[in-house]
Structures are given as structure tokens and as C-alpha cells.
Amino acid sequence: KDQNGNEFFTKPKVTFEDVAGLDEVKEELIEVIDFIKKSEKYKKMGAKIPKGILFYGPPGTGKTLLASAVAGETKSAFFSASGSEFVEKYVGVGAKRIRTLFEKAKKEAPSVIFIDEIDAIGAKRHLDSNNEKDQTLNQLLVELDGFNTDQTVVVVGATNRLDLLDEALLRPGRFDRHMYIGNPNIKAREEILKVHTKNKPLSPDISIETLAKKTHGMSGAHLSNIANEAAIIAVRENNTIITHRHFDLAIERVIAGLQVKNPNVL
Numbered sequence: 001k002d003q004n005g006n007e008f009f010t011k012p013k014v015t016f017e018d019v020a021g022l023d024e025v026k027e028e029l030i031e032v033i034d035f036i037k038k039s040e041k042y043k044k045m046g047a048k049i050p051k052g053i054l055f056y057g058p059p060g061t062g063k064t065l066l067a068s069a070v071a072g073e074t075k076s077a078f079f080s081a082s083g084s085e086f087v088e089k090y091v092g093v094g095a096k097r098i099r100t101l102f103e104k105a106k107k108e109a110p111s112v113i114f115i116d117e118i119d120a121i122g123a124k125r126h127l128d129s130n131n132e133k134d135q136t137l138n139q140l141l142v143e144l145d146g147f148n149t150d151q152t153v154v155v156v157g158a159t160n161r162l163d164l165l166d167e168a169l170l171r172p173g174r175f176d177r178h179m180y181i182g183n184p185n186i187k188a189r190e191e192i193l194k195v196h197t198k199n200k201p202l203s204p205d206i207s208i209e210t211l212a213k214k215t216h217g218m219s220g221a222h223l224s225n226i227a228n229e230a231a232i233i234a235v236r237e238n239n240t241i242i243t244h245r246h247f248d249l250a251i252e253r254v255i256a257g258l259q260v261k262n263p264n265v266l
């Protein structure tokens with residue numbers, strides 16, 4: 001356990017079925033899953049298991065969800081961290097945390113380490129390369145280079161901004177597989193809405209197809225929010241089922257929320 005009493009890792013039950021759309025990315029990840037599941041076979045053949053995968057793209061599109069699904073599919077220990085957790089005032093503290101994280105992941109292998117907002121530690125280094133951030137990034141590079149083929153540890157980094165990352169991080173043998181996770185198209189929005197309404201009592205007047213049309217530009221996180229808001233509105237109105245009108249109100253609410261944050265969106 002960490003200082004806050006939280007478990008360092010979980011064993012997620014999430015699988016690819018919980019991730020809607022993103023078919024091409026899932027297909028690429030099936031290969032990684034096979035590496036983790038049958039690591040012995042690959043090792044015997046002298047093949048190197050990929051170490052680092054980078055998910056990039058806009059927020060709320062399922063990067064965290066996908067990474068935990070990789071752990072779920074392979075029954076791996078899932079270590080989830082955010083890059084900003086490693087940004088510290090005192091030199092060496094962030095680096096030490098990185099070391100501890102990898103030590104534990106190796107001990108629990110097979111493991112998936114997920115580092116969200118990896119740009120917080122992996123941004124391009126400056127020439128006077130001796131500050132706390134650079135030490136943390138250097139430690140991450142050391143860890144990525146360091147673990148050998150006996151340990152099945154896959155590191156997944158996520159960022160909204162691939163262009164901010166230090167090239168050293170993207171070199172072969174480090175985060176060398178880059179997968180773009182974009183906002184869902186109409187078909188994917190339909191599938192995401194299906195996932196998030198699966199356990200909700202829907203009125204027959206609801207057309208998921210229409211809802212998908214009405215939610216152009218929205219992310220998976222927005223759609224999951226809309227499904228939840230619609231259910232809340234239905235409860236407030238003392239209904240036993242969710243109707244299309246509840247969804248319309250929920251969509252309005254989510255759009256209003258977006259416009260507060262960024263008036264130019266949608």
C-alpha cells in the first residue's frame with residue numbers, strides 16, 4: 001500500500017467487451033495480449049516482447065479503459081499512475097517513485113503499468129538537463145531499458161499531446177508503439193451508448209441511432225455522462241423507465257457544461 005493506504009495495483013475485471021468502437025486499436029492490442037499470455041513461447045523463439053505502448057488523442061476517449069482492459073484480458077496486475085504524481089519539488093523524489101513503481105510491477109508480473117498524462121514527466125528536456133523533472137524522465141528511461149525478457153511488464157503511457165514528448169521516450173525499445181485513440185464516429189457512438197445503457201431500463205421510444213446522430217463531436221466520457229444524466233433525470237421525475245426526452249435533456253445539460261468550459265466547443 002502507498003502512503004495514502006491505497007493499493008498499488010488492482011486486478012481489473014474490465015475486458016475488451018466493455019470498450020466500444022476502437023476496432024483497429026483493439027486489433028493491434030490483441031497482439032500485445034498474446035505476447036503477455038504466451039510470453040514463454042515468444043521468449044523461446046528469441047522474440048522481444050514490446051515494452052512500451054503509447055496511447056495518444058483527445059481526453060475521455062477510453063485510453064484508461066483500454067489499458068485496464070489489456071490487464072483484464074491477461075489477468076495481469078494493473079498499476080495505474082498519473083505523470084503529475086511524479087512531479088516533485090525535491091530532486092530525486094520523482095525518480096525514486098518511478099523506481100518503486102517498476103520494482104513492484106516486476107514483483108507482481110505479469111503486469112501492466114499505466115501512466116496517464118505521461119507528458120508531465122516525458123516532455124522534451126531542456127539543455128540544462130539537471131532539474132527534478134529530467135531526473136524523473138531519466139529514471140523512466142532507465143527502467144524501460146532495464147527490464148529484461150524474464151519479466152512480462154508492459155508499460156502503457158497516455159497523452160493528449162504526442163508532440164510534447166521527448167524523442168528519447170519514443171525510441172525503439174521504449175514507447176515504440178503509438179496508437180491514436182480518437183473521438184468516436186457515429187457508429188462507435190452508437191456502440192458506446194449501447195454499452196452504457198445496457199443495464200438501464202429504456203423506453204421503447206428510444207432510438208440509439210438517433211442519439212448517436214445528436215451527439216456529434218462527443219467523446220466516450222461524454223456519452224457515458226449523458227446516459228447517467230438521463231437516468232438521474234428519470235429518477236427525479238419519478239419515472240420507472242428512461243425516455244427519449246430524458247436523453248434530450250441530458251444531452252442539453254452536457255453540452256451546456258462543455259460550453260461553460262470552452263465556449264467554442266460544439
Ligand code: ATP
Nearest residue numbers: 018019020059060061062063064065192220221224
Ligand atoms: P483522459 O485522457 O481524460 O485520461 P481517457 O482517454 O483515459 O481520458 P477514459 O478515462 O478511459 O478516457 O474514459 C472515461 C470513461 O468514458 C470510461 O470510464 C468509460 O465509461 C467511458 N468511455 C470512454 N471511451 C469509451 C469506449 N470506447 N467504450 C466505452 N466506454 C467509454
